Amino acid sequence: xxxxxxxxxxxxxxxxxxxxxxxxxxxxxxxxxxxxxxxxxxxxxxxxxxxxxxxxxxxxxxxxxxxxxxxxxxxxxxxxxxxxxxxxxxxxxxxxxxxxxxxxxxxxxxxxxxxxxxxxxxxxxxxxxxxxxxxxxxxxxxxxxxxxxxxxxxxxxxxxxxxxxxxxxxxxxxxxxxxxxxxxxxxxxxxxxxxxxxxxxxxxxxxxxxxxxxxxxxxxxxxx
Amino acid sequence: xxxxxxxxxxxxxxxxxxxxxxxxxxxxxxxxxxxxxxxxxxxxxxxxxxxxxxxxxxxxxxxxxxxxxxxxxxxxxxxxxxxxxxxxxxxxxxxxxxxxxxxxxxxxxxxxxxxxxxxxxxxxxxxxxxxxxxxxxxxxxxxxxxxxxxxxxxxxxxxxxxxxxxxxxxxxxxxxxxxxxxxxxxxxxxxxxxxxxxxxxxxxxxxxxxxxxxxxxxxxxxxxxxxxxxxxxxxxxxxxxxxxxxxxxxxxxxxxxxxxxxxxxxxxxxxxxxxxxxxxxxxxxxxxxxxxxxxxxxxxxxxxxxxxxxxxxxxxxxxxxxxxxxxxxxxxxxxxxxxxxxxxxxxxxxxxxxxxxxxxxxxxxxxxxxxxxxxxxxxxxxxxxxxxxxxxxxxxxxxxxxxxxxxxxxxxxxxxxxxxxxxxxxxxxxxxxxxxxxxxxxxxxx
Numbered sequence: 001x002x003x004x005x006x007x008x009x010x011x012x013x014x015x016x017x018x019x020x021x022x023x024x025x026x027x028x029x030x031x032x033x034x035x036x037x038x039x040x041x042x043x044x045x046x047x048x049x050x051x052x053x054x055x056x057x058x059x060x061x062x063x064x065x066x067x068x069x070x071x072x073x074x075x076x077x078x079x080x081x082x083x084x085x086x087x088x089x090x091x092x093x094x095x096x097x098x099x100x101x102x103x104x105x106x107x108x109x110x111x112x113x114x115x116x117x118x119x120x121x122x123x124x125x126x127x128x129x130x131x132x133x134x135x136x137x138x139x140x141x142x143x144x145x146x147x148x149x150x151x152x153x154x155x156x157x158x159x160x161x162x163x164x165x166x167x168x169x170x171x172x173x174x175x176x177x178x179x180x181x182x183x184x185x186x187x188x189x190x191x192x193x194x195x196x197x198x199x200x201x202x203x204x205x206x207x208x209x210x211x212x213x214x215x216x217x218x219x220x221x222x223x224x
Numbered sequence: 225x226x227x228x229x230x231x232x233x234x235x236x237x238x239x240x241x242x243x244x245x246x247x248x249x250x251x252x253x254x255x256x257x258x259x260x261x262x263x264x265x266x267x268x269x270x271x272x273x274x275x276x277x278x279x280x281x282x283x284x285x286x287x288x289x290x291x292x293x294x295x296x297x298x299x300x301x302x303x304x305x306x307x308x309x310x311x312x313x314x315x316x317x318x319x320x321x322x323x324x325x326x327x328x329x330x331x332x333x334x335x336x337x338x339x340x341x342x343x344x345x346x347x348x349x350x351x352x353x354x355x356x357x358x359x360x361x362x363x364x365x366x367x368x369x370x371x372x373x374x375x376x377x378x379x380x381x382x383x384x385x386x387x388x389x390x391x392x393x394x395x396x397x398x399x400x401x402x403x404x405x406x407x408x409x410x411x412x413x414x415x416x417x418x419x420x421x422x423x424x425x426x427x428x429x430x431x432x433x434x435x436x437x438x439x440x441x442x443x444x445x446x447x448x449x450x451x452x453x454x455x456x457x458x459x460x461x462x463x464x465x466x467x468x469x470x471x472x473x474x475x476x477x478x479x480x481x482x483x484x485x486x487x488x489x490x491x492x493x494x495x496x497x498x499x500x501x502x503x504x505x506x507x508x509x510x511x512x513x514x515x516x517x518x519x520x521x522x523x524x525x526x527x528x529x530x531x532x533x534x535x536x537x538x539x540x541x542x543x544x545x546x547x548x549x550x551x552x553x554x555x556x557x558x559x560x561x562x563x564x565x566x567x568x569x570x571x572x573x574x575x576x577x578x579x580x581x582x583x584x585x586x587x588x589x590x591x592x593x594x595x596x597x598x599x600x601x602x603x604x605x606x607x608x609x610x611x612x613x614x615x616x617x618x619x620x621x622x623x624x625x626x627x628x629x630x631x632x633x634x635x636x637x638x639x640x641x642x643x644x645x646x647x648x649x650x651x652x653x654x655x656x657x658x659x660x661x662x663x664x665x666x667x668x669x670x
Contacts, residue, residue, distance in 0.1 A: 139240045147245075151403050152237050152304045171477055180230065186351030187477045188554070192425045196405055 002040045003027045005047035005072065007061050012052055014102045015078055022108055032064055043070055046114070050078040052100055055086055062093040074114035127162045129220065131205060134159055148200050153179065157193050161209060165220035168212050234303035235275045242268050242316065245308060251317040252279060252299050253435070255334045257288030257639055258514065259568025261435050275301055278323060288642045289332045297330050298323040305432055310398040311443060319432050331638035334570035338431055341574035341634060345581060350480060352577050353472045355407070355424035356434060358565050359465035360441060361458055362388040362416050363451045371458045373416030374450065387448065392418050395444045404433045414462035424470065427577065431569035454565035456513070457520035464521030466528060467565040471576060472557040473497060482548065482556040488536065489548055489556060495590040498534060498543055498558055500583015501576060502591070505532045505542060505562070507628035508575040509614050510621035510647060512563040516654045519617045521564060524599045529561050532612040533594040540598040542614065562614060571635065578634035622647045
């Protein structure tokens with residue numbers, strides 16, 4: 001992953017520390033000119049702009065990053081809680097925000113979400129894993145170029161699993177992340193859907209979804 | 225409540241699939257109170273609107289949908305049920321929930337009835353699963369002289385490589401393509417009788433699946449010039465068609481019916497639930513066996529139940545509790561054997577769930593298992609065991625049902641009242657009919 005811009009160089013300690021902990025590479029920058037001179041060849045992955053010292057400066061930086069020829073997204077604004085009302089009509093300048101004092105857990109989740117949804121170069125339109133291809137734009141999945149007729153929930157489950165290859169999920173987690181809590185099925189439903197997905201993937205590819213005994217399921221570990 | 229992004233994602237999925245897969249028509253499916261599938265067709269141009277706001281239609285022509293003041297209702301598609309039709313992928317189907325114009329759930333919609341029952345179970349932490357075994361006959365389409373079977377095969381028969389068995393195979397593949405997994409399919413006991421067992425899933429999806437399966441079974445047969453019939457007892461003297469259904473209750477990850485310690489491996493929840501089902505069985509038989517003809521199947525000698533009893537392994541019992549596979553506690557379940565394939569699955573499953581929950585909530589005790597072949601017992605012996613009988617005909621069944629406040633509560637006032645009225649009409653039509661049986665027997669002799 002290419003580094004993120006962290007503005008300004010003297011960003012709040014917890015912000016820099018959290019980025020280090022989460023493993024996001026970043027480059028602290030205060031001078032706007034350096035955004036171009038330090039720009040990696042693949043472009044910046046995004047920017048964290050802290051407004052704790054000057055809100056106006058932060059907005060200025062945001063506007064600059066937004067209007068650059070090579071637009072920088074996602075853009076996360078870090079702002080004092082007391083300044084929230086100043087964000088009115090500024091929605092165009094940033095993709096999301098977190099408030100100070102920083103809740104590192106929230107910070108992490110927001111970053112993940114930003115990179116999942118709008119991350120530059122990380123904008124996922126297609127998930128590919130070996131012979132499996134899921135087009136998130138058109139909701140169509142194919143395996144070895146064969147179209148899969150999936151129901152909505154089968155599609156959601158496959159997409160969720162394929163977005164997190166190698167990770168083991170228990171049934172409760174899958175149920176709450178894929179189905180939401182309102183569903184009638186209960187955890188057993190996950191098994192029913194996994195079985196159906198495997199059947200649709202076909203004998204050759206059904207091992208893409210692996211049962212992890214007495215835990216749940218893992219996607220991947222399939223010869224790619 | 226469902227979030228708006230969830231809703232738009234579901235709608236997006238349906239719209240994009242219609243576009244990508246070049247679907248030309250979308251059938252909106254729903255069920256009337258008797259479980260007859262109803263549908264109307266829309267084009268992709270109308271689809272987005274339909275998914276967002278539903279389609280308004282005049283419900284007065286649908287059995288059980290008419291009301292005094294207002295006949296318009298709204299059919300709102302449930303996008304999670306969207307599926308392409310295997311016979312023609314340019315056609316897709318989607319099940320609908322019916323709403324009133326003020327967007328409250330319509331009381332006459334059977335899918336809503338089942339949802340309500342499932343909500344109740346959900347509040348107690350339970351999820352309810354069903355796995356039906358659908359039996360039916362293939363007949364010649366010329367039915368003027370009665371049903372003509374197409375083969376003389378019997379149970380599990382492998383040698384008859386005839387058309388009906390091939391049609392059954394095609395049907396199974398079509399169901400699988402639609403996301404309805406089939407566990408087994410086989411030739412059944414009677415000539416031309418077949419069975420398709422669906423793999424368990426949650427009761428709402430399963431009720432949808434039963435509706436779909438019945439349509440697909442009939443459609444594929446019709447495409448081959450054959451009649452598929454779910455009539456419970458089409459031919460006297462041979463077995464009728466049942467829809468034995470296996471039910472289980474889960475709490476989170478584990479089967480709430482399972483208890484390792486118990487000699488039957490049945491938990492207290494299971495015992496109470498089954499006790500509730502037995503206790504309420506006579507009152508819900510009008511729902512699980514809703515036609516005059518249903519009661520011609522529920523007679524002694526054809527592996528159909530006539531008495532209210534349970535056993536681990538007794539083909540004459542109403543409820544059978546198969547021994548769970550020793551390595552798989554999750555397979556703990558009971559089989560309800562009265563229900564027939566003419567049932568409205570939404571109402572049938574709702575009644576059985578409601579009856580079971582009644583058993584849990586009121587702490588009913590499970591009577592002891594009856595292993596004797598009930599068909600061989602005399603009425604005195606049956607009485608000695610304290611065994612109740614199932615209603616002997618639709619009239620008795622409706623009277624039993626009418627007395628049950630529980631059934632009224634499960635079905636809701638609208639469905640309950642309409643159902644009773646409709647079934648009384650059916651009975652009075654039957655009662656005044658002079659049958660061939662009587663002509664043959666009495667015309668000359670008397």
